[in-house]
Amino acid sequence: MNSTETTDRFQHADTAVVPALSRYWETVGRAVRAMHEHRSLPGDFTPGAELPPLDDAVLRYLEASEAAVVRLSDYRGTRMRLLDLRRNPGTRTTKTFGSLVMVARAVAYIRRTGEPVTLLTPSSGNKATALRDAVLRAHRAGLADRDQLRIVSVVPERSRVKLWDSPLSSDPELRRRNPVVTYPGPDPAGVKELARSYYDENADMLRTRYGSALWYTLDIANYQAADTVRALMEEELLPPPPAGGRLHAHAVSSAFGLLGHHYGMSFTGGGQERVSPRYFLVQHLNTPDMVLDLLHGDPSHDRMPRYTLEASTGLYHQSTDPHFPRTTHHPDEVIDPTFYTRTPMTSQVMTPLIRANGGGGVVVSLHECLTRYPQIREMLRPAGVELPHDPRMLREWSLVMVFTGVMEAVDRGLLTEPEVLVHGSGSYADTDFSPISPQRLHRAEHPAELHPVVTRAMGPASSHRGRRP
Structure with missing residues (x-):
């Protein structure tokens, strides 16, 4: 937290805007470490609880975590305030906070071990958009390159209109590295079972074959800390x-x-x-x-x-x-x-x-x-x-x-x-956004249909290695 002088400038104002994650980075780090000690999925791979130090590159990366508290007009005698957590123009949702912290943990792991990380996330739409935005921000800030840090997203078919386009889908090589898969099953929550089953069946084999850890991200601990x-x-x-x-x-x-x-x-x-x-x-x-x-x-x-x-x-x-x-x-x-x-x-x-x-x-x-x-x-x-x-x-x-x-x-x-x-x-x-073109999406209802998409994402490094999007 910043000095008392800085705090007093914001405190109790009708509107206060802060760079939330960078402002509270040290405390968030403590929360991540404490949550990591009591993980709900202890058998899965995680990149650990370490966060990268708050240098200039990380500060640029965390610029998307701006948040605000705003006093609104009363409603029938009830005082109303807004905690505005949707100020990142690349997502417009609170999923930005957890996503930035998760990808920062992946960056710290990559720096520490040299092993690439591929995130695997089931999502109703917003979490996938936010994690993809965080991955792209990490690339642009120079925290990790496209062959070190990737994400595979699985979303229900009915959420396709909520998927934000970005260079991760418009650039052919980034699209291969960071595919989005739609799930056509009758229950949209089936994306969780699909991704979980695929992880359980293939994570160890993929790590051995492609030299990249697969991180199944659906764990409440990943969000509570942020x-x-x-x-x-x-x-x-x-x-x-x-x-x-x-x-x-x-x-x-x-x-x-x-x-x-x-x-x-x-x-x-x-x-x-x-x-x-x-x-x-x-x-x-x-x-x-x-x-x-x-x-x-x-x-x-x-x-x-x-x-x-x-x-x-x-x-x-x-x-x-x-x-x-x-x-x-x-x-x-x-x-x-x-x-x-x-x-x-x-x-x-x-x-x-x-x-x-x-x-x-x-x-x-x-x-x-x-x-x-x-x-x-x-x-x-x-x-x-x-x-x-x-x-x-x-x-x-x-x-x-x-x-x-x-x-x-x-x-x-x-x-x-x-x-x-x-x-x-x-x-x-x-x-606020353009949806990802249907032609740039994959489709899978069973783990066997998801497998070729993931193996293409984790495949051999391209000649673009190190180039920032």
Whole structure:
């Protein structure tokens, strides 16, 4: 953390913008080392917990980790603040933070051992984009070359429109080294099983044959350490929580970000004297599992309220459970394919936290999001967040979902805390990026179909070795 003089310049301001990872690099390093000692997947390869020193090249690399805390207008007497974690123009999502730290660990390993690293990541879309952006940034900063550091991404077919184009897909050699594979199976979460099965069957053989370690990246520890910056920013840039509590609201699939914030509390100066944070989960109807578990101790969709079609409007309605939308286009609708995880293991941690410390959760519908959209757009504009005037241009709905959930919860009396810190985890529109051309994507439903893509990526070094993109 910087000097007291620098801290005082930011503290408690209506808007504070910081280079989050470089500002808290030493503390993030401690968090990585502590998480590495208690890894959830101890048998897999990892590059270790070491981070490279904060030299000029690493500082350039970390420029994408800018974050902000912004005071917004109140909503019906509730003080609203935004923790803006989507300021990297190369991703517009909070996945930037975990991705930059993970790739930095890979860089430190490559420097230490000389062995190349190939990341293998299943993703609903945003994680793949962020890791690819971090790999490209490492190349451009001179931290590793294209033959030392690579990534293979596996995403559901329905997320194809969310994949950001970049030199990793437009340059033929980089495209070979860093392929994106779409999975056409009926369950989008099948990308995890596909990538996991492939890793288990082939990682050792690939390392022997091609001299590159394969790193399966889907481990909560890889994200929690980076998300400690959320708690560090809160401690430095916000006043203490009010007597009635500060609620942390987040649109979630597995709530990795909130668990990272909770983990980060142990690295703040307040220690045990800090007020325990209250968390509020926002989900959509297709995967409301964490909210169901919180409400009923059971993520089964049988616990959802029954919706009735109203013929005169063509909309479905329910009035029995205020935690679920009163009105929806369909009871099983998908607002955003980012939220695809069913029965996440993280509920086993998040549900007890909320029950012990306070908080809650709601499920929102697209109909509610569209109804609130103009109001949310105007609320966010002073924070420098420009949502498109036409919601049909939006490709990442996390930010709109969480604000819709908070407002609905206030209106229904489900949220009574005097202050809400909204974790702005993602928002981007058609105008922010170009999708990867379908001709530049691969397709695999089984490990055998994934194998030739991976072996091409890990194959012999090209004549371009050392050239920066």
